[in-house]
Amino acid sequence: MPRRVAIIGVGATVPRPVTPELSYRELIHEAAVRAYEEAGVEPREIGTFMPCTEDFYEGISISDEYSNDQLGAVLKPVHTIGGDGIHGIATAYMQIATGLFDTAVVEAHSKASNVLTPHHIMNYAMDPVLNRPLGENPLYVAGLEMSRFMHESGATSEECAWVVVKNRRNALSNPNGAFGAKVTVHDVLSGPAAFCPLGALEMAPPSDAAFVVVLAAEDRLPARAASPVWIRGVGWSNDSPTLETRSWARALYAEAAAQRAYRMAGIRNPARDIDCFEIDDTFSYKELQHLEALGICDRGEAGKRTARGETEIDGATPVNASGGSLGCGHMLDATGLFRTVECVRQLRGEAGQVQVKDAKTALAFGWRGVPTTSGACVVLGA
Amino acid sequence: MAKRVRSMQDFDFRGTALSADEFSKGKVITTTGEPHAEYAWDCGPAISRYLEELRNGRLIARWCKRCNRTMLPPRMFCELCWCPTTEWRFVRDTGIVNTFSLCNITWDMKPLKTPQIPAVIEIDGASAGMGIMHLIGGCDPRKVRIGMKVKAVWKPAAEREGAITDILHFTPA
Structure with missing residues (x-):
């Protein structure tokens, strides 16, 4: 049996649309100080470090070279992940479970406000020969996906708008909710058009933030x-990248990632066995599509259940009690770690006004955004 | 066991080389793209003050109490003991050459008649091994030595803009 692995400390900065007073170094340092304090460790006692960073978001090639100072990782083993923060958690889990290290640190951050041409950066993820020459803003990929998802699942525009209403309302009660607001379904649907059927208010705005998570082996808890x-379980998966042939209606990458995590965690019925969910809601429909892919709702049911209030904080399956990305902002590859940290707070009973009652098991799911089919999932237990 | 390849002649290269002409006439199909990646990096308190003082014609460092290190470039936390740094300290604009290179080739691989001389300068007043990455100028390249004393040559005050280039170069002191 591999060793059991626990999260023993989390640290975060409050997500905000801009953070002009701090460089990414100081932002990360602030999160790291908080995480190490919670974990009761000094950085020199930590075995291995996993910064999650993407060069194009930083504007620095081999940007992981710049991670060490602010984490206290100078001359320590550093294993950079070019992926979502939950990919980092999975890697940290493996390095501890296999006995290679006793403690690990995962870091991810967003300085989205420093990227002046974000949609052009996103365009770099598109196929340079077949897709980029078309010249459109690559966010059209979300519109394509939403169209087909609604077509096959029967989800309505109103049901998608309910996700925005719920998550932004939840964010009002969360100190981390930079975009908390009372909006109505009518507000969302009458907002500006973006990538139809996706409206401008159905897209998570960007936030800056840093997150640091400390993990340790059960037999070496400080x-x-x-x-x-x-x-309790980790899983990750990627579908084919090809826009011409990929699955547009179903998030197959999320299905495969979750199945792995559920098998490892011994989860048979996620809606029954898991108490709260922090899952990708980069766009309104993504929460619904992911709810079905993760097996939390039957196919075609996520929209109806959301509109009925079953995914509210006090509902049968609370989803994004934190406010998610629609309520707290999208934080590039730190988004998954943001969700993980919110789950940890829920399981410790520290979630304040957004606390889900009796939360014992939680699931965080991250998606790497347009145009990826890259998802990662972690099941956590108190 | 496979025969070991001794030289390029041992290979039997087949095929025909592509010429520049074939590319320019579109016989070889490629797709090109122009980058459009723009950033505005927040500098934070340490580097912002550093740049501000460069505009004033001065160098400023941060001091780590625990390590007793005066750190240049300044930073808000010490990367070694991992404590917050506590004090601003002005240092001199003189120092010694830690290491240098005579840079004879431009971006596009053209030879330079007069080499550029990137150098790491250990600044007087900063802790050993700390200082500035800059250029040596106003000096015969053949005379640059490790350990040589140098001083900053500043842009005129009116032209400074709060950038590392507010120092033109370092020159023998």
């Missing part, structure tokens, strides 16, 4: 560590 939150 004496002063915060109460452990256990990694």
Whole structure:
């Protein structure tokens, strides 16, 4: 049996649309100080570090070279992940479970406000020969996906808008909710058009933030560590990237990632066995599509259940009690780690006004955004 | 066991080389793209003050109390003991050459008659091994030595803009 692995400390900065007063270094340092304090460790005691960073978002080639100072990782083993923060959690889990290290740190951050041409950066993820020459803003990929998802699942525009209403309302009660607001379905649907059927108010705005998570082996928990939150399952998966042939209606990458995580965690019925969910909601429909892919709702049911209030904080399956990306902002590849940290707070009973009652098991799911089919999932237990 | 290849002649290269002409006439199909990646990096308190003082014609460092290190470029936390740094300290604009290179080739691989001389300068007043990455100028390239004393040559005050280029170069002191 591999060793059990726990999250023993989390640190975060409050997500905000801009953070002109701090460089990414100081932003990360602030999160790291908080995480190490919770974990009761000094950086020199940590075995291995996993910064999650993407060069194009930083404007720095081999940007992981710039991670070490602010994490206290100078001359330490550093294993950079070019992926979502949950990919980082999965890697940290493996390095501890296999016995290679006893403690690990995962870091991810967003300085989205420093990227002046974000849609052009996104365009670099499109196929340079077949897709880029068309010249359109690559966010049309979300419009394509939403069209087919609605067509096959029967989800309505109103049901998609309910996701925005719920998540922005939840964010009002969360100190991390930069975009908390009372909006109505009518507000969302009468907002500006964007990539039809996707409206401008159905797209998560960008936020800056940094997150640091400390993990440790069960047999090496530091004496002063915060109460452990256990990694019960991890899974990740990518579909084919090809726009011409990919699955547009179903998030197959999320299905495959979740199945792996559920098998590892011994979850048979996620809606029954898991108490709260922090899942990708980069766009309104993504929450619904992911709810079905993760097996939390039957196919064609996510929209109806959302409109009935079943995914509210006090509903049968609370989804994005934190406010998610629609309420707290999209944080590039830090978004998955943001969701993980929100799950940890839920399981410790520290989620304040957005606390889900009796949360014992939580799931965080991250997607790497347009145009990827890259998803990662972690099941956490108190 | 496979025969070991001794030289390029041992290979039997087949095929025909592509000429520049074939590319320019479109016989070889490629797709090109122009980058459009723009950033505005937030500098934070340490580097912002550093740049501000460069505009004033001065160098400023941060001091780590625990390590007793005066750090240049300045930073808000010490990367070694990992404590917050506590004090601003002005340092001199003189120092010694830690290492240098005579740079004879331009971006597009053209030879330079007079080489550029990138150098790491250990600044007087900063802790050993700390200082500025800059250029040496106003000096015969053949005379540059490790350990040589140098001083900053500043842009005129009116032309400074809060950038590392507010120092034109370092020159023998």
